[in-house]
Structures are given as structure tokens and as C-alpha cells.
Amino acid sequence: MKIKDIAKIAGVSVATVSRVINNSPKVRPETREKILKIIEEYKYEPDHFAKSLRKRQSNIIGILLLRNSLSTEDSYTNPFLSGALEYLFHHDLKLVLDSCDTRNNLLHYKKLIKSKLVSGFIITDLREDDERIEYLNSINFPYVVIGRNKKNNFIYIDPDNEQGGYLGVEHLVEIGCKKILYISGSKGPVVTEQRLTGVLKAKEKFNVEITIKYGDFSKESGYMIAKKAKLEKYDGIFCASDLMAYGVFNYMKEKNIEKPLIGFDDLPSSKILGITSINQKIFDVGFNAAKMLHKIINKEKVKSMLLPVEISARESTLKFKK
DNA sequence: GCCGTGGTCCCAGACTTTGT
DNA sequence: ACAAAGTCTGGGACCACGGC
Known part of the structure; x- marks a missing residue:
């Protein structure tokens, strides 16, 4: 028919x-x-394809995720995609979800653009010198970025990671911590630096001692750092991801150690485990990213967005409140 | 080089409504 | 009844590209 x-x-x-x-x-x-x-x-x-033939756009947006971020473990990805899909569903847009590894990242994007399957991209896992950005700018292809870097020559949406870093330390100070262990994410991703900047600003402001160790955002790295760090030296632990906080949580449970603990991301498991975390409103990030990209595709003017974060205070810190 | 594919978009023109 | 304005409709161009 x-x-x-x-x-x-x-x-x-x-x-x-x-x-x-x-x-x-x-x-x-x-x-x-x-x-x-x-x-x-x-x-x-x-016929969707006949429609895109005439309109010269597919009404399909693309999201490419790094293969290692596609774990079944509780992660950032689920609420982010839910938010994006919520917007897309109500605007008769479709999503192509694909994965790639870092090595042939750009090639993957080029292929999708050439096939005319997608009308725009939501870019995740931004790097400081990101060849995707240079390429998409050079061909004037619609995209929106999750996160920022130093160049910022693009439209982005980003939870205020710096504010998150600051809030975490501030909360620990409020419950009386003076010697804090900050377990940062891996060096490289822009968020690592942003969160750390917030942490250091709070250190300055509240004049507390902060030791920095580098993990890789994973549960295992949180566990390993907790094991090596001699936790008795600290009176509070702040992790740059909830997964790392879960690793620390498990280690402390094994060793019967009780210290205030904060994570970052506010994943659903943190609620169950009673772990205080920085809530980035990831669903809103996904929703707004899709909305912004839709506007860019329709040649409407769009401004970058910095979404405020908040702290979800729970038992893991509140029980230490003096 | 032309045709066919299945839609959308633009424009011209027919038709309808409204005001005098 | 007539003119003007607004509404509705159809025709055809157009899109990319494979097949002839």
C-alpha cells in the first residue's frame, strides 16, 4: 500500500x-x-526511506558508544539513552545505536554519514583533541556533544562536573572530614579534569587536606586503590564514579572499616546501598541532547547548556554527621 | 542519458466565504 | 450580485541511485 x-x-x-x-x-x-x-x-x-529521499534527511540520529562502556553493569548509559529516547519517541525520530572501539572511531562516523542513514550525531566520550569534532565541523554535519573540552568549538550539553567535585568535598567537610581521599577517574577524559578542578577549588576554600589517587572509573580500580591506600589515614573518601565507590564500599565491608563515602553519577544501586552521590540528572542530559540535536538539524539556533548537579545525601555519609 | 522508485514541497488555479 | 480574501486541491518538480 x-x-x-x-x-x-x-x-x-x-x-x-x-x-x-x-x-x-x-x-x-x-x-x-x-x-x-x-x-x-x-x-x-x-515509507521512511522515500520520505528521507525527498527531505534529504533521515530523521534518524546516531549515537556511537565505545564498546567498553557498553557493559551490562549499572552505568551512565541506561538513563542517558532513556532520556534521549523519551524525546525522540515524542517527535517521531528514530535512533541508530552503534558501537566502536577508539581505533577506528572516525572511520565509523564517516561510514554512517556517507550511508545517509543518520541526520545527526550525539557525541559521547569526548577527548581533548577530538578528531570527530574537526571532521564534523569541516563538513558542517549536525551534532551535539555530551561534555566539553578546552576548545569548546561546538554545541555541548554537560552536567556541571566541576560543581559536582566541589559539592562532594563540601559535603564531607560539613560532616567534619579534614583528611580526604579523592579517587579520581583516569587521566585523559575531560570529565576527570573538571571534577578534579572542583575538588581542588573546595580544598582551597575549606582548607582541608586532600590526597589524590587515580583509578579508571571501574569498580575494580576503586577496590584496588582502597586496598593499597591505608584508609585509616583518611576520615572521608570521595570517588569520581559510583562504580569506584562500590569497589571501596566492598573493600571496607570486607575489612570492617567505616568511613564516610561519596560516589559520582548517582546510579540506581547507590540508592539501594545507601551511598551518597553526585546526581548529574543523566536522564535530562539525554533528553536535552536529543532536543538540541533536533533543533540543529532543523537549522534552529541552539545554545550550549550546563546542567546544575546536586548531591543525594544518604547513609554512607549522614551517619557520620556530628 | 533516461526511467522508476515513494514521498514532500511549491505554485497556480479553482472553489468557498465574507463584506459591502 | 459582485469583488476580495481565504481555503483547498492537483500537477509536477525534485531527491539519490541502480538498472537498462
């Missing part, structure tokens, strides 16, 4: 059927009703 068939049955032109499908006001209500009835009766669905 094609639009032509619907038009023939309804006794109108193809253009009129197209107007009804696209909610154009310039169709008489009787005509509209008649056409809608026929569409319903014959279970007609417009």
Missing part, C-alpha cells in the same frame, strides 16, 4: 494525502476524516 493507492481510493491527489499525514491545516475536515479512515482501514504506513 502506497500513498498513491490511498489517494486513488479516497478520490483525492497524492498531495492531499500527504497533507493529512503531516497534519497540514489546509485540508477540509471531511476530506481529512475520510483519508484517515482509509489509512486506518488499510493499515498504511509511510
Whole structure:
């Protein structure tokens, strides 16, 4: 069943059927009703590819995730994708989700652009010198970035990681901590630096002692650092990811150690385990990223967004409050 | 080089409504 | 009744690209 068939049955032109499908006001209500009835009766669905052929855009957006971030473990990805899908669903847009490893990253993007499958990208896992950004800018292809870097020559949406780093330390100070262990993420990703900047600003402001160790955001690295760090030296631990906080949590449980602990990301498990965390509102990040990209594709003006974060204080710190 | 594919978009023109 | 304005509709160009 094609639009032509619907038009023939309804006794109108193809253009009129197209107007009804696209909610154009310039169709008489009787005509509209008649056409809608026929569409319903014959279970007609417009051909998505024919549509994109004429419009020269697919109404499909692409998200490429690094293969190692696609773990089944509780992660950032689920709420982020839920947020994006929520927007896309209500705007008749589709999502292509693909994975790549860092080595052939750019090639993967080029292939998707060349195939005309996607009209725009949400860029994740931003690096400081990101060849994807240079490439997409050079061909003027629509995209929006999750996160920022020093160049910032793009439209981005970003939870305020620096504020998150600051809030974590501030909270530990509030409950009386003076010697804090900060377990940072791996060196390289921009978020690592942003969170650390916030931590150092708070250190300055509250005049507390902060020791910095570098993990890699994973549970295992949190566990290993906790094991090596001699936790008795500290009166509070702040991790740059919830996963690392879970690793520290497990180690402390094994060794019967009790210290205030904060994570970062506020994943659902933190609620269950009672771990205080920095809530980045990841769902909102996904939702707004999709919304911004939609506007960019439609050639509307868009401004970058910095989303405020908040602290979700729970038992892991509150029970130490003096 | 032309044709066919299945949609959308633009424009011209027919039709309808409104005001005098 | 007539003119003007607004509404509705159809025709055809257009999109990329494979097949002939």
C-alpha cells in the first residue's frame, strides 16, 4: 500500500494525502476524516526511506558508544539513552545505536554519514583533541556533544562536573572530614579534569587536606586503590564514579572499616546501598541532547547548556554527621 | 542519458466565504 | 450580485541511485 493507492481510493491527489499525514491545516475536515479512515482501514504506513529521499534527511540520529562502556553493569548509559529516547519517541525520530572501539572511531562516523542513514550525531566520550569534532565541523554535519573540552568549538550539553567535585568535598567537610581521599577517574577524559578542578577549588576554600589517587572509573580500580591506600589515614573518601565507590564500599565491608563515602553519577544501586552521590540528572542530559540535536538539524539556533548537579545525601555519609 | 522508485514541497488555479 | 480574501486541491518538480 502506497500513498498513491490511498489517494486513488479516497478520490483525492497524492498531495492531499500527504497533507493529512503531516497534519497540514489546509485540508477540509471531511476530506481529512475520510483519508484517515482509509489509512486506518488499510493499515498504511509511510515509507521512511522515500520520505528521507525527498527531505534529504533521515530523521534518524546516531549515537556511537565505545564498546567498553557498553557493559551490562549499572552505568551512565541506561538513563542517558532513556532520556534521549523519551524525546525522540515524542517527535517521531528514530535512533541508530552503534558501537566502536577508539581505533577506528572516525572511520565509523564517516561510514554512517556517507550511508545517509543518520541526520545527526550525539557525541559521547569526548577527548581533548577530538578528531570527530574537526571532521564534523569541516563538513558542517549536525551534532551535539555530551561534555566539553578546552576548545569548546561546538554545541555541548554537560552536567556541571566541576560543581559536582566541589559539592562532594563540601559535603564531607560539613560532616567534619579534614583528611580526604579523592579517587579520581583516569587521566585523559575531560570529565576527570573538571571534577578534579572542583575538588581542588573546595580544598582551597575549606582548607582541608586532600590526597589524590587515580583509578579508571571501574569498580575494580576503586577496590584496588582502597586496598593499597591505608584508609585509616583518611576520615572521608570521595570517588569520581559510583562504580569506584562500590569497589571501596566492598573493600571496607570486607575489612570492617567505616568511613564516610561519596560516589559520582548517582546510579540506581547507590540508592539501594545507601551511598551518597553526585546526581548529574543523566536522564535530562539525554533528553536535552536529543532536543538540541533536533533543533540543529532543523537549522534552529541552539545554545550550549550546563546542567546544575546536586548531591543525594544518604547513609554512607549522614551517619557520620556530628 | 533516461526511467522508476515513494514521498514532500511549491505554485497556480479553482472553489468557498465574507463584506459591502 | 459582485469583488476580495481565504481555503483547498492537483500537477509536477525534485531527491539519490541502480538498472537498462
